[in-house]
Amino acid sequence: MKNRIYELYALEQLASGSTCIHRLNPLFKLLAAAVFIVTVVSFNRYTLRNLTPYIFYPALLMALSHTPHTMLFKRFLVALPFCLFAGISSIIFDRDTAFVISGLSVSLGVISFFTVLLKTYLCVMAVLILVSVTRFSALTNEMRRLGLPKIFIIMFELTYRYTGVLLSEAYSMNIAYSLRSLSGKGIEMRDMGSFSGQLLIRSFDRAERIYNAMKCRGYALQNIPQKKETPVLQDFIFLFVVCLLCAVFRFVDVTALLSEFLEKFI
Numbered sequence: 001m002k003n004r005i006y007e008l009y010a011l012e013q014l015a016s017g018s019t020c021i022h023r024l025n026p027l028f029k030l031l032a033a034a035v036f037i038v039t040v041v042s043f044n045r046y047t048l049r050n051l052t053p054y055i056f057y058p059a060l061l062m063a064l065s066h067t068p069h070t071m072l073f074k075r076f077l078v079a080l081p082f083c084l085f086a087g088i089s090s091i092i093f094d095r096d097t098a099f100v101i102s103g104l105s106v107s108l109g110v111i112s113f114f115t116v117l118l119k120t121y122l123c124v125m126a127v128l129i130l131v132s133v134t135r136f137s138a139l140t141n142e143m144r145r146l147g148l149p150k151i152f153i154i155m156f157e158l159t160y161r162y163t164g165v166l167l168s169e170a171y172s173m174n175i176a177y178s179l180r181s182l183s184g185k186g187i188e189m190r191d192m193g194s195f196s197g198q199l200l201i202r203s204f205d206r207a208e209r210i211y212n213a214m215k216c217r218g219y220a221l222q223n224i225p226q227k228k229e230t231p232v233l234q235d236f237i238f239l240f241v242v243c244l245l246c247a248v249f250r251f252v253d254v255t256a257l258l259s260e261f262l263e264k265f266i
Helices: 002-008 012-013 024-042 050-065 069-093 109-131 138-146 150-180 189-216 235-251 254-265
Strands: 096-101 103-107
Touching: 012 069, 012 096, 012 109, 012 189, 012 254, 024 069, 024 235, 050 069, 050 109, 050 235, 050 254, 069 109, 109 138, 138 150, 150 189
Parallel strands: none
Antiparallel strands: 096 103
16 A cells, blocks of 8 residues: 555656656646647547557657656556446447458457557556656646636646545554454454544545645635746747647558558568
8 A cells, every 4th residue: 555655646756857858848748748639539439540650659758758668557557447348349339340361350349449449548648648747736837827627626636635645544544453453364344334434534634634734835825826937949849749740640641651652662
């Protein structure tokens, strides 16, 4: 459980880096991630080949920001079961043949399955990379400047912060329970109800203290002007390149053009 608490905020620790991606303006990184995700989602479920060029975004940003792929991939696995259920249903119900390879027919459902997986991977990785190269406070400040609903931003902030509070309280209670338990085999089922109730009460109490401390530091004062980072030329170039490549890959079949080029010269 202690490792889970560490892993929860490990991405935020990566945001303190000093690479060229970390130094970009948070607003431009947020806009670039939004453009990338919207473009990826706009493809239909049978365009697996057209989605492959979009791997450039997570691959290039992870390389430039020195973000470990293993750490991000472990977090992607959390979203994997949800897209697997959606993809498997396509295999079951969409059985029309798309093409045949060596006498083996490949259905449209199989193509849809891998398309859903690739879409999920690209979108989740784009969000994880954004969090790993941008400070959380800077990210929420830019959301406020964009005019996003305040309730959405507050829920985003508190959920992110209080998840660690909940895990921390559960960790402390688990240690106390283990010291008092005679069996030493974890929490017994007969004690699970009282354990969950005490965890809820302790978490509410600690969360209230944390929220009061946040208000003492000006959190509740929504009209306080936040420090605004002045964009530089590199920020505009980054956003322009991402938008240009996303548009080119969206309206031009780059994979087909590359295949034709290789067939002519190889």
